[in-house]
Amino acid sequence: MSRTHTWHRTGCGGTGHSRSGYGRSAAVTLAAAGLLAAVACTGPASSGPPAASPTATSAASPRALDPAVAKRLDKAITQVLRQTGVPGVIVGVWQPGKGDYVRAFGVADKSSGKAMSPDLRMRIGSETKTFTVTALLRLVDEGKVRLDDPVSDYVDGVPNGENITLRQLAEMRSGLYSYTDDPGFDKAFMSDPDRVFTPQQLLDYAFKHPVGFQPGERFQYSNTNTILLGLVIERASGLSLREYLDRGVLGPAGLGNTLFPEGTEFPEPHAQGYTDQTLDGEEANATDWDPSWAWAAGAMISDLPDLRDWARIAATGTLLKPATQAQRLRTLPTGFPGTGYGLGIFDNHGWIGHNGSLPGYQSVTVYLPRTKATLVILTNTDNPYKGNENSTVFAKAITGIVTPENVYSLPAAPASPPPTASAASSEASAAAAESSAG
Template identity: 40%
Template sequence: MSLVAVTAFAGACGYTIGEPATWRTPAPTPAYAAQLQTTLQNIINDMRVPGAVVMITSPEKGDWTQTFGTRTVDGGGPVTVGDRFRIGSNTKTMTGTVLLQLVQEGKIGLDDPVSKYRPEVPDGDAITIAQLLDMRSGLYNYSEDEQFNAQLDSDPLRVWKPEELLAIAFAKPAYFAPGAGFHYSNTNLILAGLIVEQLTGRSLQDEFQQRIFGPLGLGETLLPGPTDADIPAPHPQGYMFGTNVSTLADPALPPAEQAAADDGTLLPKDVTVGNPSWAWAAGAAISTAADLTRYATALVSGGLLDAKTQQMRLDSIQPIQTPAPFEVGYGLALVRFGPLYGHDGQIPGFNSFMAHDPVRKDTVIVLTSLFAGPDGKQPANELAMAIIQALYGIAPAPSASPSR
């Protein structure tokens, strides 16, 4: 969901393709980088992460990009900064952005009842469009259903239709009355994606391309078609300890398996081959670190919405957990991590994090090729929290962040 890898590589080498080489003095390594690299490497080792990309842009502290590990658990080639990763729930920010653009265009209102567009939604007269994007609809999250997860394990290449996902959700009782609480639910964004297609008459893929990817120059970012299970090269393989079913109630491995993972006798399973249609508007996109840096900046500091709508989006965020030293909140398909705004994402084989500070203009991108560590923690989030501590001297609680 990056700058073209070749261009990025050429820039790093100090010249532009097609022009005479003009050697420049490399930017100095930021003061925080040496200690941070050691910290991140320790986390990667402890969590058994096969590969990762970290990209930090900070006008005050300095920019730093680093890759870790290899594309496969048995070595393979090294991960590169241009590698593509599945970015899971970071996709939600894209679906939310397109829907907010349609609000700007007068095609839909945030206070409209969902039933106006999708009459089949239970209690849809009482659920607003805003509540879908705020995760306050109360609708059951289909991806929490055990039978659904069993099907993901047994048939990872199955092509899921959005209507099938909604049928799973609507067969279960709501978590609460609309607006009465917060519960992270992929069902909300599947509905949002269908409403986008209904209002525009075009596919969500086309809307992403025309409204986000094209205008921002995100040449390495895509929303796969419903039958497309491939990640365009180059990319690492994606890995997972356990299964979708076994990690549903508790993402941590049993103690004996954690010990085996720690000593290297238990390796994560390669789950790269899988159709992400089950996540669609809620989590199917693919991107690179450079593209996400550009996207996160526009998402938070402006460039995709008008100033009024942009500020409304930032102001919509409500606390979902208030651990010291700062608050984590959610609103209109956007997460606040203290001074930064963005999202994170978890999909079998991959875990990702993106955030941007609209005041300091810092951007933090982390991409990993592991769904979760043996202890159940999300590697991209753990790495991101270490980065935030290095940049700001503060460390939020990783568990506060939604993603799956």
């Protein structure tokens, strides 16, 4: 989705922009989670598991990460850092048999001038969606839920809930309004970033709005979908979302530096995160803002080594039964060229994974099955660059050098007015949907 929104933005069917996906506003930094900040619209989809969407492929091999290529990457990343005004960035590229590239550029703390380093933890926004949906799919494999169950079996009061399936929530095809697009939510969060929200309070903002379209009719990134999946996981497992993620996903995956925070905890070492996507347009340090507003859609924290492992785990399905993973990767059109969205994950020009954005931080974690390459990018600002998420600008430059046949590229979303009358700065949204946070 952004506070965590990386994917969202306009809304087919009048849903407006969303903070959790791909786009953003002065306050829209809220979109939790990341994916295409712009919302795509597509025609009706058939019920049940859709056919797999085409993936960019080529016989061409990616470039070896030798000193010459590393030098080109250093130059390109430094240039993007300067152009975008991003304080700092961590980059990891791993290609079996062709070398690794791990670097950090810029600063982790603008006040002290402390350099960015590859060992720092970061907030990952909508990448949280990949973990939440993996937890759901683990419950599918355990026989505790079915993807085609209506959400009304687990959560009361959902508009049209008897007709919206868990699959459609994970696919971003429910028609439910994203709470991060609601002006009242926007004002409540941005006027008090330390406020604690409950999942039900988040849903209340969404459910004030009419359903935008019939389930399955089109793609539209909505953080509301993933909040509901978090509640489904709690109902079906009998555990809190954090407990089930720890036991069912993070533990089995061996991700010791990844966590779903219960409050504002942010284990050291971590980078400071900065945003100018505020009501008055002034830059703020968002490092310790309460992430409860993003919850299952974008609250998680991780680091470079864990995300390297997670990119492969999520894309290859090592925690899931093969048939379940096959359903996950059956992507549907999003309306963005080269990008399809499956069950909480996207395929962008062959790269499988998700992006993330929330106040102070952006990220991209993707895996290229064709070559088994992995790319992770972590930045300590969510400020957009010419309508693009800054993480997308880095990813496009890096993949253009390393995997020119598979260039990661999410489209910029058009600028739109800020969602609240008090927001002084214009809304600039960013990059793109995926086969998605948060």
